[in-house]
Structure formats: C-alpha cells, structure tokens
Amino acid sequence: xTKSAPGIPGSLSIRHLPGLRDVPKSDLEAxxxxxxSFREALDEGVAVPKTLTGVSVVNLFFExxxxxxxxxxxxxKRLGASPMNFTSSGSSAAKGESLRDTARNIESLGADVFxxxxxxxxxxxxxxxxxxxxxxxxxxxxxxxxxxGLLDALTMxxxxxxxxxxxxxxxxxxxxxxxxxSNLWALSTLGATVRVWGPATLLPRHPExxxxxxxxxxxxxxxxxxxxxxxLLRIQHERQSSGLLPSLREYRHSFGLDRDRLRLAxxxxxxxxxxxxxxxxxxxxxxxxxxxxVILEQVTNGVAVRMAVLHLLAGRKTNV
Amino acid sequence: xxxxxxxxxxxLGCAFGEPGSEQAETIASGLAAATRGGFSVVAMEPFTEPAxxxxxxxxxxxxxxxxxxxxxxxLAAATRxxxxxxxxxLLAQAGAAGVSLGDTLPRSTSxxxxxxxxxxxxDLTVFVHPCDPDLAAEGIVHEGPVAERLxxxxxxxxxxxxxxxxxxxxxxxxxxxxxxxxxxxxxxxSLVREAKLExxxxxxxxxxxxxxxxxxxLEGFPEDWKVFPPLRGATDRTALWAGLRDGSIDAICSLHxxxxxxxxxxxxxxSPYGAIGLETCFPALLAASQAGxxxxxxxxxxxxxxxxxxxxxLGLDACDAQHEGTWWDLAHKWTPSEATxxxxxxxxxxxxxxxxxxxxxxxRRGTDLELPALEQA
Numbered sequence: 001x002t003k004s005a006p007g008i009p010g011s012l013s014i015r016h017l018p019g020l021r022d023v024p025k026s027d028l029e030a031x032x033x034x035x036x037s038f039r040e041a042l043d044e045g046v047a048v049p050k051t052l053t054g055v056s057v058v059n060l061f062f063e064x065x066x067x068x069x070x071x072x073x074x075x076x077k078r079l080g081a082s083p084m085n086f087t088s089s090g091s092s093a094a095k096g097e098s099l100r101d102t103a104r105n106i107e108s109l110g111a112d113v114f115x116x117x118x119x120x121x122x123x124x125x126x127x128x129x130x131x132x133x134x135x136x137x138x139x140x141x142x143x144x145x146x147x148x149g150l151l152d153a154l155t156m157x158x159x160x161x162x163x164x165x166x167x168x169x170x171x172x173x174x175x176x177x178x179x180x181x182s183n184l185w186a187l188s189t190l191g192a193t194v195r196v197w198g199p200a201t202l203l204p205r206h207p208e209x210x211x212x213x214x215x216x217x218x219x220x221x222x223x224x225x226x227x228x229x230x231x232l233l234r235i236q237h238e239r240q241s242s243g244l245l246p247s248l249r250e251y252r253h254s255f256g257l258d259r260d261r262l263r264l265a266x267x268x269x270x271x272x273x274x275x276x277x278x279x280x281x282x283x284x285x286x287x288x289x290x291x292x293x294v295i296l297e298q299v300t301n302g303v304a305v306r307m308a309v310l311h312l313l314a315g316r317k318t319n320v
Numbered sequence: 321x322x323x324x325x326x327x328x329x330x331x332l333g334c335a336f337g338e339p340g341s342e343q344a345e346t347i348a349s350g351l352a353a354a355t356r357g358g359f360s361v362v363a364m365e366p367f368t369e370p371a372x373x374x375x376x377x378x379x380x381x382x383x384x385x386x387x388x389x390x391x392x393x394x395l396a397a398a399t400r401x402x403x404x405x406x407x408x409x410l411l412a413q414a415g416a417a418g419v420s421l422g423d424t425l426p427r428s429t430s431x432x433x434x435x436x437x438x439x440x441x442x443d444l445t446v447f448v449h450p451c452d453p454d455l456a457a458e459g460i461v462h463e464g465p466v467a468e469r470l471x472x473x474x475x476x477x478x479x480x481x482x483x484x485x486x487x488x489x490x491x492x493x494x495x496x497x498x499x500x501x502x503x504x505x506x507x508x509x510s511l512v513r514e515a516k517l518e519x520x521x522x523x524x525x526x527x528x529x530x531x532x533x534x535x536x537x538l539e540g541f542p543e544d545w546k547v548f549p550p551l552r553g554a555t556d557r558t559a560l561w562a563g564l565r566d567g568s569i570d571a572i573c574s575l576h577x578x579x580x581x582x583x584x585x586x587x588x589x590x591s592p593y594g595a596i597g598l599e600t601c602f603p604a605l606l607a608a609s610q611a612g613x614x615x616x617x618x619x620x621x622x623x624x625x626x627x628x629x630x631x632x633x634l635g636l637d638a639c640d641a642q643h644e645g646t647w648w649d650l651a652h653k654w655t656p657s658e659a660t661x662x663x664x665x666x667x668x669x670x671x672x673x674x675x676x677x678x679x680x681x682x683x684r685r686g687t688d689l690e691l692p693a694l695e696q697a
Binding site for chain 1: 463464465466467468469470471472540541582586588589590
C-alpha cells in the first residue's frame, strides 16, 4: 500500500542530540511533528521515505540495553539504513582501548551517525567533540535519555494536545534518573509544570537546578493532585543494597501507584512508565494494564520518535 | 616593556609524576614549569608510584632536583599504605619539609590522631585537605545545581565541613601543626577562621582555580576543569576571596597536577582529577584582575599570598627579591599552548586563553639567569 509520504518539516537548529536541555522549543516541536507523521504512516501502513539509505548508522552500546537498542534498530531499518551494532563486551574497548580511539576508529570505517549509550554522563557530548559524526544520545549515565523524553512528550501530546499549562507528576528515583532529567527539560520547554516526588534519598538535592517549572512536591498526594499525567520511574533494586531504600515493601506502601491514589489526579489522567515495570512495586498491574495506561503506546511512539530524530539529523534530504 | 623584579613564589600544592608517571611530568620538567611561573621553591606532594614514604625516597627526589633553578622541598607520606605511621624522624632527617595525608582524611580517626601526635613530636607540619572520605566517595564534581543538571555524583561541601569537624578537635588536643590544603568551601573558610581565632596552630591555602572559577564552568563536561577538591558554587568562591583577604586563608597554591593526555582525554567520570597550574597561576590571576572578573588586587598582596605566606608555612624566611626572584613583564599578554609551556602535560584549562604577565629572567642566588629553553624541560 502506498500513500503520500509524511510531511517532513525543515531541518533542526541542532546538529547532535546529546540531550534535551538545550534544545529550543521550535526544534522539539519539529521533532514531535515529524514523529507524529511517522507514527501515523506506520499505523496506516504507509511507506515512509528511505532517507537513511546509504547513511551508515552505528549503534555504540557500551551499556546493556534491549528495548532502546531494538527501538533504534527498528527506526533505522524503516528509514532504509543498515545499522551496525557495537557492544563493548568482547570489543577493543574490553581490551583497554580508549573511548576516543574506539569512536575514531569506527568513524574511519565510514560511520555517519553514532547512536550511543554509555554509563558515563557526558559521553555523547564528548564524542561530538572528538569526531565528525552526528551523535544521538541513547542514554548517558544519569544525565539524559533524550529520545525517551521525546517519546513521553509525544505520547502526552497525542492525548492532551498542547502541553502548555499541563501538570505532570513524576514519582520515583528522580536523582539517578536520566529519563526524569530529559522529561524535566522537555516538559518545561513545552510549557508544562512538573512536580516530582519519591523517597528523600532519591529526590534532587538541588531542585532549583531545573528551573521554576519544576518543584519538589510536599507529599505523594500533593504530587498527584490535579495532574494531567503521572509518570512512574522504575525503582532499581540496587538502591536497597546501597542504603537508599529500606525495602521494596516500604516503597510500595509509600510511593506505589494504586487505584485510590490515581483518583487524586484528574479524571482520565495518563499513566506513563519508561519500563521495564516492577509490577506491584511502583505500580499495581491493575493500573499498568488499565484504561489510563499508555505504557505500550510509549513503546510504539519510541520508534516514531527515533525515526524522526535520525531523519531530521542525518536523513538524505534529496530522497524526500 | 617595563620590567619588575618580584620575589620568588612558593607553591604548597604541586605534584609531579616522578617517580612512576614520568610521561606526565618529571621533576626536571615540573621544576622548569615552576620556574616559568615565577616559583623559586615548591613543596611536592608525595603520592607518586612508589609514594615518597621512606628516607631513601626523600633522598632520591632531592637528588633529582639538585642543581635545577627551583628548589624542591619534598613532603613525605604521613602513613605507609594508608595503614601505619611513616618513619617521620628519619623522613625529617632526610629533608622532608612536612608530612602529607593528601586529598582526604584517613578512614581511621585513631590513625589520624596518631599521625598528629607523632608529627608534633617530630616537629613536622601535617599537610592535608580536610575531606571526609566517606562523604566524598564516588563523587565527581561539587554537589550543587550543576551536578544535579548533569546527573553527576556530587561531593558535598559537607565533606569538608565534617572533615574539619573531625580534624580540628584533634589539633586542639595534640597541638600538632597542620596546614589545611586547598580549602574550597564557604563553611570551610569560616571553620578555619574560627580555628585561627581560637589560636589553633593551623594555616590554610586555596588553589588559584578555585578563586577564578566555580562549578558553572563544568557545564559541557570540560575534563581539564575536573579538579579535586571540586570547583564549588559562586558563594563559596566569594567566601574564599574573603578568607584570603582577612587572613583566614594564608596562601594561594597552583594545584599543579599533570595528567598524560591519553589518560586525561576520556569520558568525564573516568578522566582523572587534575590540571597543571604552575605556569599559568600568576598570569591567570593577573588577567582576571585586569579583566575585572575578580576584584583588583595590589601587587603586594599577590606577593604575600604567593611568596611570603607560603614560605612561612614551610618555615622559610621571607624571600628577598634581590637574592631570589623573577623578572616579569606584567603588561605582556600571551596565550598558553603546548609549545609555550614547559610542563610535559597539557591538561591546562588556560590553554588558548589570553593571560597577562610573562616571566623574563630569573634571579638565582643574586645572579640573573636566562630561563631554560623549553626543549630542555
């Protein structure tokens, strides 16, 4: 089935996507508009332009990932790229080669785009300064996960319309979450206000760093009350062993989202989660699988967002 | 060109790579860098590989420095393998200018107490940055808004506060002479001020980079600005200046920490701490003073903070410029590059930045000498 290709907005003012913090609103909207077009095309089975044909995309994953890597690969293939995958285990990096040398060697093989995930904050910015390739961040330490932030924004926008003036609650481990950071930047730029809440040991110590549109709530009820969307973050089990959480039982008791608590949000408020879910800890299954949950839509939107980012940053415009 | 002869500066905070990391800095290249920065004496930290924790190592370091145009006073490690007291009597006899605990306090408070007791008996000053090791563990930058935005683990000012809270009662009890290296926080300055008012035998220094910059410069992950202690907030920087002006902080140090390029140029959290600073310390301060990014400082104050006060910490007499000094052109603008620096390392935040004030010649034991050629460094 062939229909017309989705409308492709103009190019972005940014060359790389290390994070969402410095991305202007016009670029965010261009990415989201393009992603929306791709999403509709995918839903309708419309062929999308193969603007990555001949573009060499290398997925540099120095940290384990399943869903993000598969999502990026799917996006790349749908745009006509033949992605190459690099994982650090068994690679030259495991033999002691520096990150800079690894990246420059792969660049010399003809890479045009690096999609990079790394446990160290700042690696995408570092690679952008050390190579001539386009760099897209697929998660760097606790710093940012920009495509996750974008897919969350897209999902909210699909249901809520403009995010201007909307209230979003983010519950969980804010301090160590790159997903939370990217969401805080994107939602603020798009005009939403954000309330964060979680155990004191996992909240930002300097919330003023995120600007006036982000505030630490006074309680879970305060965070949830009147929210248009509620985002739960995955609680990592190692927070218990590192002394930041007493137990998952206590977390569920104090911070887990159930039906009663969800009633504090606006009727029909969206429930988001970046996954993977700890069912029965940060969210009960009834909510995760319920009518307000858009968790699986987030996953689908992830492909569209990654297509949009790659297309806008590296697509061959002559093919469009 | 107006030439001026200033007394030789004295640095209380430099480290070289020799022995162990000569690719980063030898004693000869480090002292050549010191000379170009106007320093005629430097106290060298002992944390080399192997560490300078024996009289033989002290003799070796002094032998390597002999005959060069800058005096090197070795600090020896206060403990061996971070677990037992070093042989302080023998170290003092060999020429150690003091003993150092380095960048953090020992995890064992009883060991710290023993170090102070034994150093006092041997009339040795204990040099230490008063940082609680547990609170600083795994931190990378100052725990403040920048760390929050970048998702980097923070080292709180609280680590310095708790460190001083541990150290100062032990100083009070043992009467040990302690030099508090690289004070970095507002609360640190106020605690040092109170300790001095009480009459405790403490002195303190601050690195010139903590006077020039704060955490905001770390946006964008510039690894050359990754130093320890971390650059703190704007209010901390203001307090450091206030401490320097009221005498709570005695001296300015270079915090010269050479790191080989292949090690330094890495992802931010794996890049080691450290920046070279001996050659750019005074010219960077002068440039900032002229540019108005710091308050105007009289030349006499620079001399006090860079020469008189640090020499006093080391038990040296004040320097007579006619005997030991550097001829400067204080109006000369220059831009550091690998070709213009004597250090073997290039982890220099001022690289490519215009500085003010160039060393022209040395005065060494009353005789004027040309600066050694760079290729000899």
